[in-house]
Amino acid sequence: MKIFMRKLLIALALVAAISPARAQVFTNLHSFTTGGGPNYTNFDGAIPNAGLVLSGNTLFGAAESGGASNCGTIFRLNTDGSGFTNLYSFTNGTDGKNPYATLLLSGNTLYGTTYNGGTSTNGTIFRINTNGTGFTSLYSFTRMINTTNSDGANPYAALIVTNGILYGTTVYGGRYGSGTVYAIGTNGLNFTNLHSFEALINYTNSEGGHPYGALVLAGSNVLYGTAYGGGIGCGTFFRIGVTGGATFTNLHTFVSGYDGNGPFGGLILVSNTIYGTTYSGGYGNRGLVYSTDTNATTINPVYYFSGYDGSYPECTLALAGNKFYGTTSAGGPADNGTVFVVNTDGTGFESLHAFSAHDPVSFTNRDGFLPYSGVVIASNVVYGTTWAGGYHDEGVVYGILVEPILTIARLGTNVVLTWPASFPGYNLEATTNLAPPINWSGVAGQYFVTNTIFPAKQKFYRLSNP
Numbered sequence: 001m002k003i004f005m006r007k008l009l010i011a012l013a014l015v016a017a018i019s020p021a022r023a024q025v026f027t028n029l030h031s032f033t034t035g036g037g038p039n040y041t042n043f044d045g046a047i048p049n050a051g052l053v054l055s056g057n058t059l060f061g062a063a064e065s066g067g068a069s070n071c072g073t074i075f076r077l078n079t080d081g082s083g084f085t086n087l088y089s090f091t092n093g094t095d096g097k098n099p100y101a102t103l104l105l106s107g108n109t110l111y112g113t114t115y116n117g118g119t120s121t122n123g124t125i126f127r128i129n130t131n132g133t134g135f136t137s138l139y140s141f142t143r144m145i146n147t148t149n150s151d152g153a154n155p156y157a158a159l160i161v162t163n164g165i166l167y168g169t170t171v172y173g174g175r176y177g178s179g180t181v182y183a184i185g186t187n188g189l190n191f192t193n194l195h196s197f198e199a200l201i202n203y204t205n206s207e208g209g210h211p212y213g214a215l216v217l218a219g220s221n222v223l224y225g226t227a228y229g230g231g232i233g234c235g236t237f238f239r240i241g242v243t244g245g246a247t248f249t250n251l252h253t254f255v256s257g258y259d260g261n262g263p264f265g266g267l268i269l270v271s272n273t274i275y276g277t278t279y280s281g282g283y284g285n286r287g288l289v290y291s292t293d294t295n296a297t298t299i300n301p302v303y304y305f306s307g308y309d310g311s312y313p314e315c316t317l318a319l320a321g322n323k324f325y326g327t328t329s330a331g332g333p334a335d336n337g338t339v340f341v342v343n344t345d346g347t348g349f350e351s352l353h354a355f356s357a358h359d360p361v362s363f364t365n366r367d368g369f370l371p372y373s374g375v376v377i378a379s380n381v382v383y384g385t386t387w388a389g390g391y392h393d394e395g396v397v398y399g400i401l402v403e404p405i406l407t408i409a410r411l412g413t414n415v416v417l418t419w420p421a422s423f424p425g426y427n428l429e430a431t432t433n434l435a436p437p438i439n440w441s442g443v444a445g446q447y448f449v450t451n452t453i454f455p456a457k458q459k460f461y462r463l464s465n466p
Helices: none
Strands: 002-008 022-031 053-055 058-063 073-078 085-089 104-106 109-114 124-129 136-140 160-162 165-170 180-185 192-196 216-218 222-227 236-241 248-253 268-270 273-278 288-293 300-304 318-320 323-328 338-343 350-354 376-378 381-386 396-404 407-411 414-418 427-431 448-452 459-464
Touching (some): 104 160
Antiparallel strands (some): 022 396, 058 073, 104 109, 165 180, 288 300, 318 323, 381 396
């Protein structure tokens, strides 16, 4: 890929210095279509609450509604936006309805959950092959009596898998109606309720309730997760062993101040440090990125959102190198959400994209808005979904090309060319003429290159990423 060519005219008396930055090119890869007829059905789905998973050049995702029965779909498309395929349309039967969670890809199999539907309308766990065959409903959550049941209800978070066992959470149900942590074999057998969260009294309890975010596994037998509510009403950070009796420990109770309020997204484990987001709280009460160790000794704020840079993150962070990528569900200039990147130590925050204003009547725009889910990254492209907006106000699948900008500055009789070291693999090339055939030649040096500008001669530079 050949990108970002800057022309240097040696006759100029001064070349202005520009801080090294990154260029972003946003692409609407797919706008979900408007449903037709009285049942609001369509061919592709609508309102993708879930994020994406990536396999090679193929993206897989789920839309919470639309499809043949207006109960949601599982879809795939190529990373260039071509080849959109509806792999499965939910029917609100034993297969479920409304897949809110990001899919789990394991080999050639996709695992997921539906928030509603199934034999008791409380949601399901399913699997399907990546080619759209072999859909199997693995489990239907049972009927609730007075908001309680034995296994949980309404699974929202993405599943995780290890050693043939799927782990997940439900927002409601369980013995006290506050949600559960569960395990089930990938074959649909041996469902186990690992923990039922305590009943809430005035939205408070000792251990948390209503877990929305995905779990993370440390080693082979310890799960970490968050509950959106409970504690003193601001949510909790917990640990649960999966062997020897599934011991539950509330490691931290959020207090809505420096450590945040309402941990909605899932967790990510890096070495012995766990990172997450809270929906609100922090100094601006607009949410934050935080880190902690596996004992939750201290909740360390990594970045506080203030509004213009984003507000109310609901995402699970994605790690690439030493950078986290994520989304905020609101904030930015149009208050329609943002895509951001920040170093793991909290430095280097950048807003990669702020979603545009929408038409006040049709709620349509070109790029979508309300990005509830997180993102995936591959080859300097960030992929994600928006819950609303696009050309039909049914949501969007998008890609953001994130590339280095070549900076050129005059320094005496030399010209200094720089680009960020966070982009390995780019090489500097130069030519004296842009008339075909163009002959580019490599310039020795990496990230910081100094070249003489005498004798005076026009020269063009570019970064090349073979």
